[in-house]
Amino acid sequence: MKIRRIAATAVAAAVTAPALFLSAVPAFADTKPATGASQTVDAPIEQLELAVKAAQAKYEAAVAAHTKATADALVILKDEKHPLAVAAKEALQASKDAAAAKTAADAALATADAALADAEKALAELSDEATEEESTKAKEAVDAAKVKAAAAKTDADAAKVTADTKAAAATAAKTDLANARAAAFQTISAAEKNMDEAKKALDTAKKALADAEKALEGDDCVVDKDLSTSLTGPSKIAPGSSGVFTFRITNKGTTTFEEVGGGAVAFRTDVWSDDLKVSWSSVNSPKWQPVVLGDEEEEGGFFSSGAKLAGGKSFDFKLKVDVNSKATPGEGMVMGFGARVSADGSCGEATEYSQATFRIGKPAKPGSGNDNGTNGGHSDNGSTGGSNSGNGNSTPQGGTSTTPVNTTSSGSLANTGAGPSALPFALAGGAAVVLGAGAMVMVRRRKAGMGA
Template sequence: MKIRRILATAVAAAVTTPVILLSVTPALADAKPSAASQAQQQGEQDKPSIEELEKAAEKAQKAYDDAVAAGKAARVVLEAALSDDAPLTVAAVNARKKAADAATAKANADKALADAKAALAALSETATAEEKAAAEKAVTDAETAALSAEDAKATADEKAATAGRVADDARVAAAREYSTVQNATKEALKAKEAADKALADAKEEAEQDEPECVFESKLSTVVTGLPSKIVAGSTTDFSLRVTNGTDKTLDEVSPYVYFHATDKSGYHVIDDAFHLQWSTAASPTWKSVEEDGNAGSISPLKAGAHADVKLRLKVDAKAPAGDGLAFVAGDYINDDESCGVNRSSEYAFELLAAGSVADDAKPGKTTPQTPDNRPQGLTSTTPVDYGNPAGTGSLASTGTPSALPQLAAAAGAAVALGAVVVFVGRRQKAGSAS
């Protein structure tokens, strides 16, 4: 539920941000959507559902992953084709070597033929018939060898050219395939990004179309038993009563509790020194309060009924003396997805160093929480005037620590938190819940 996420974030922001600059008004708005035309209604009906968009995004992601894998494989093939050790490249090199050898053999045969012809021509007139016959035979044999060498060279040249073309074709084919796969990967990435954006837009639109959460003043969260002075290293048990003052059952109610404190300088935040646990009659085992302040849930809470949440606060013994605030709030969500939240209350306390004796550490007075009667502590009494850039508002007086100037920022933020909760209710309705 979005309201819980916003509330938890608001609590954390309220106690850690020194200046609140929220540009919202504290008034609840009930802005109804304008009438849609028939064409617009048809367009809404034709929109794919989030489930369909999720499936499309999954398919697009898989297609992109497959394209990336294919790209890696194509890269391997390209590198292999370009390598000097590629089989076709080796074959081409060998063919060129054989062609070179054949060229050398032909050159040698041509020289032998020329030498034989020269020897025949150089015979003297006194040469015997045997000498002339031998010289003529040498020429004939050299001519035969030269023709054979010429044929061998032609064959070797053709094989070298063919092997070279085959090797070149393989390299070109690998490069083209790699380029094709790269382009396919780019297109797959575009499709994936488009599918992701469509899904994100649909989810954002669905969140905007969530039913409006309202400020519910009759849902009260009141702390009892929290002393005005707490000693570091101690364990303090107190309780939180959640009351449904409305005339309807609230299907699920969630209380929130958050402790914020600084040392006496007012600049060193020591929130990590506080460890909070909760338990209820339905869930008696002690459980840690979540980081967002969620202290379990009450399901359901009938009209006029209340439920108590036991709380146990443990403070680190090494925590320095300081001043703090306990923030308390609550929200609900019903089965029909209607939801609401109350404005936060703040309880001021003084943190004493370990070993101190807090004789006057009495629980603050607790009274029913109504718009005109808030529980003791620094409590928001009116929404923040957001026309004031400083984000300040009015605070109730406190009977706990006398003056907490070092917590002024946190107190102002607490008032802002009340307005943030109200701001949650300003989201426009879009007809029905998505």
């Protein structure tokens, strides 16, 4: 059934949403929203299109990097004119020349030593009958041989030092070239890995978009401009406590909705963590129930009024955000998505979702769960919504309201700019895909009830 497929697609997208939308961060504003600021994000399909565009750009950049790395490596590996290759070749030749010079010096030393030995032998073999002139001449020959031998020894020692130095230089140059070639291979490998990962991310983004578009083909669930939402609540929640937000769904039209509801999610916008949990209640469902977005069969992941909503009226849900006692100070966000079901079984989704930011930190006063101030956002042309004392009270609340619809300025996203502060918007994009499944669950339950 079409509805089941859409729900499955939306929930499946939740698994890949963080990676997809973080890859699309450059499409969002680089200004971090202040706590309490109203923000809106475009429809999930548009977010998926942005994710595909960003993933395509990353893939193209990865391909270009791989191409450059390969070209650079080929130069180092094959080009004999590369500076390192030239240096290695020259150093090797210098080492060979020095080795040859050392060999020649050693040969000269050997010759000088042999001449000295011969001169000393001749002197020793002089007979007692040798004249003084012969004796003097033999001694002078020995002295001259000693001088030559000493000079040859000096030359040989110097040649050895030079040969050793040149050999070390040749080894170093050879090592530099080998290291550069190894680094080139590593660069190619890393670039290839990045290219493969970018391709997988692109394929995942394209599949998510294709699945979402296929799921929406011919479906009767539409964006309903008469359906608006608002979200208000505390501006600070202390670790180990909870904050209660009011999520209001307003029927701005004249036709009565058979049922309204939606989904919600809370997360940290500064770090990845599971510090935040959300539960909901209303006047018709006073018991707190967890909001866990998972398999489409887990209908407890979405909430419903279980009652009609007349035109011009509102229905309030309470969203309780529990903060882990070990959570570190930082920033958090809770978002709610509204949907409705009409008498004919058709469904509609709010144009945008509502979100509220809050600080995670110590309470203002000992014993208090969170600040008493309120903050929140709304969908376009939505109601400012109900207020909440922000005392962390866990008593379920809710109900309908005839509060007039007040038109206020909604936040918007810039087309350029990026930075670490864009994390909330990236996460929000993924959540929007998930929350769209709420309308499908309501329709499925409504149709099942009608057929019983």
